Amino acid sequence: MSATFMGDCSVLENRKLARDTYLLRLAASELAAGGRPGMFVMVRTGPDPEKGGSPLLKRPFGLHRIGPDGEVSLLYRVVGVGTGLLSQVRPGEKLEILGPLGHGFDTDVKAASAYLVGGGMGLAPLLALAEDLHRRGVEVTVFYGEREGAYVLAEDHLALFPGRMVVTTEDGAAGRQGLVTAPLAEALAAQAAPVLACGPKPMLAAVAGIANEFCVPCQVSLEASMACGMGACLGCVTSHAQGGYRRVCVEGPVFEAEEIKW
Amino acid sequence: MSATFMGDCSVLENRKLARDTYLLRLAASELAAGGRPGMFVMVRTGPDPEKGGSPLLKRPFGLHRIGPDGEVSLLYRVVGVGTGLLSQVRPGEKLEILGPLGHGFDTDVKAASAYLVGGGMGLAPLLALAEDLHRRGVEVTVFYGEREGAYVLAEDHLALFPGRMVVTTEDGAAGRQGLVTAPLAEALAAQAAPVLACGPKPMLAAVAGIANEFCVPCQVSLEASMACGMGACLGCVTSHAQGGYRRVCVEGPVFEAEEIKW
């Protein structure tokens, strides 16, 4: 086990990419060194809780991009107090970070191509993943779904993803109208390939169902409320197909779809 | 009763004047209009408690200077969380303020001269008070005591006080060495005049004792922990000479020394 980093990282950029959605670039060579696609970090988003600051708990965010040059990027959406405070951080300020943590994607997919599926902020870990697979010579197609067009990331940022990018929105304001599962199913019907997905649980359940139908391997990255992020609190568990629970922060966040009790 | 202001005031300046000690200038014509020397304001020092911010309670600060031009100045020392946060506020930012509050000094002193005594941040209300008395033609002497020289306010700021300024420090690093009560007693021995004082309770008790000895009227401005600042919580009381308690935020902060049970 490589040592986990715990300390302050300098903010290089904190830029809005879409409605409520930000790209946070950090100078973080320690995170870049140990980070693998699908792993995450815990970020202190507000003033120091040891001095009375709130929120109390760190917030988990997937590694959006690992590198270049010891940089690590996070992609996040403002949904509450912590992410709201994060959106106010300015370049040059420091953020207390713990990570990289968790069990990431298995990028040794043993296939010539792969389908990546991201729902909303589930897109976050897929850039690091797509770049990794691309380096391994795997042809990547990313299916990226949002509820409304306003949430779809800026063109120039989506252009960073290697391979093909298929955007869907429920309101039809950007890309194809509908759910992200529709083009995925079509693609699988045309050509089988392993599926790697991240997003809200109902979406992941649907994706896992489709992958199962087409008999392709499927990895899913789950979300959960977390306190410690390091396996101690048992707060982040998900139901396991074989009974009992598994910790999303240690055994996950990435699981084989069949491990999960949907 | 003139209406109390409650709302946001723009910060014009937040400048360090001595160790841990800051001058906060506010654009606050409503406060300037209703404010009298010895009255105070309640200031929200941190992020909005209704959105989970801390500290929860506003903090009380005396009106340091009222005017010119709709300005109000506060003088404060960093002693904890709230004042620590306040010291980080930048010009152009807004502060939520309630005030002016309380019962200030009776500036109709019916005398040709007056002795003002400030211990530490007890100096804060004395600038507004000195200026007011000066405008009334009262000759003012300010006795200003600090523990250490490093806390004594910058020269240029002390120069704003009309009349004579006598500085004492316990470490002797600035002004005369010793307690502020020594030069006060000497001055009273030389010439009687009403005393108006603000500072820590033990200092006020000593000042009240000296004034009593010289049979001069004495007004004291008290500190207390406050929750509401407006008479509702009964948290800020001080023992009254006639038994029971009085609210520092409504019946005070300025009392006749003989009203207080020391």
Added chain:
Amino acid sequence: MVKKPDLSVKLGGLTLKNPVMSASGTFGYGQEFAEYVPPAMMGAVVTKGISLKPRHGNPPPRICETPAGMLNSIGLENVGLEAFVRDKLPWLKEQGAVVVANILGDQVDEYSALAEGLDHSGGVDMIEINVSCPNVAAGGLAFGTDPEATAAVVRAVRKATGLPLMCKLTPMVADIVSVARAAVAAGADVLSLINTIPAMAVDLKTRKPVLANTIGGLSGPAIKPVALRLVWQVARSVKVPVVGIGGIMTAQDALEFLLAGASAIQVGTANFINPRAAMDILAGVEKYFAENGLPDLSALVGRLETH
């Protein structure tokens, strides 16, 4: 156009125009807040707890801040029954306020004497019984920690007055439901909860308690989760309406209490932080009902679905 929701609520025969009340001891006798909150706009004004005779209360320091909360050890300082009826009540009535008088005592007789006095005075619309006072006859634990002692107080007050009765429960008990049921059986028309939680702060510099009284009552956002739990447990166990109190700072907090089963709520510590808090909360609750097409309180109260 959205129809204005009907936020009125019936509490023990008394109809309030909306479910937002002040919490006793945090709103003075209403007059302190006159600049910010017209008392007639509130569902009801609950006044500072009164005793038979005036009380001086505890020596200072009486308050201090704690993480997301505050302690107070006011010690129930109040003007006493007579001055309340003479000096405080008339102003509130002139303003058109619905007045809930909070009462406290050292012994059962004091409570019933207070109730009788208030009943005779006219002008009081409801009595809230604070049972978190030390039961002097029984060694000093609060009446409200024991179902039988609670019932004894409520029963005595019930006998002394025909006014609607609200019993304000003490949180620090192992089994709140048994106390709640005892209060209802003894004649409480409404239950309110929670009062503050006994707590303490230490000053490391002086090596003394921060409060002169050593122990004070914890209030504010810190206690909201405890209050929500107790309200939920009580509301599903009794047939009378429940009034939720504890750390309510925003309309969202108030709505959470309604969901958990409170028919109305009281705003306490929030008044100190924002003197307009009660009005802001009321406006936010109205907005939520309107925006979500909820016609009246019953569309939300107690509608929490467990997993």
Added chain:
Amino acid sequence: MVKKPDLSVKLGGLTLKNPVMSASGTFGYGQEFAEYVPPAMMGAVVTKGISLKPRHGNPPPRICETPAGMLNSIGLENVGLEAFVRDKLPWLKEQGAVVVANILGDQVDEYSALAEGLDHSGGVDMIEINVSCPNVAAGGLAFGTDPEATAAVVRAVRKATGLPLMCKLTPMVADIVSVARAAVAAGADVLSLINTIPAMAVDLKTRKPVLANTIGGLSGPAIKPVALRLVWQVARSVKVPVVGIGGIMTAQDALEFLLAGASAIQVGTANFINPRAAMDILAGVEKYFAENGLPDLSALVGRLETH
């Protein structure tokens, strides 16, 4: 040169090199924190509560944040006695840790069987009895809410083992002192307090409780004032050492508990916020003792002067 203060403390025959322990359930079995906290540096490691058989715990969501605190409804998920002794204990002993095993049960027999098992296993230095579990035989209120039920558990464990015993008290009771005295009379060598306070959070959007279990335990800075009060009340009422728990985030918090009468403290929720919290707190306590010329713990423990 300042002499290094002696921070050792004797708890029920066991001597700890310093008064900083982990709180059960917040430090895993020690191994999770190996990168940050060498277990031998702590006064003692209190392990996650174990039951006789493994438990799966409650369905998620199991945690959520509240003002200055958090709720958890882990539901006492644990590996069970056998796996604890086989898989967890050896690593801690290799590291040179003093191990306090926290135990829990549904009935008195389960507690005594656990104690016996741990006693036979060797390697456990002390047992902490969590009495905040529902007493199934008596309708589901926690053992710890009742002096007699608490005593019954302690008595049974006392019979089953010669190991030092620490009884961890439940906070939500009207009279903590009577429970504390009952535990001591039944054979507890040490008392620790407080466990979490039952509480609840509501999600207005889904109109459901945030936690799948509806109710969870409140921990963190929010409860510190309640914990301090209970520790103070207990420490002055019993002759055995008391271990303070609840919202301890910093050395200053720890020192406040010592002043209030705690002979040692446990760090809980703080571990989640700063995995090095226990070491930072220990360093801060050492510094305070050195800077203030305090030779040993007795110079501060219980030295709170009331007004």
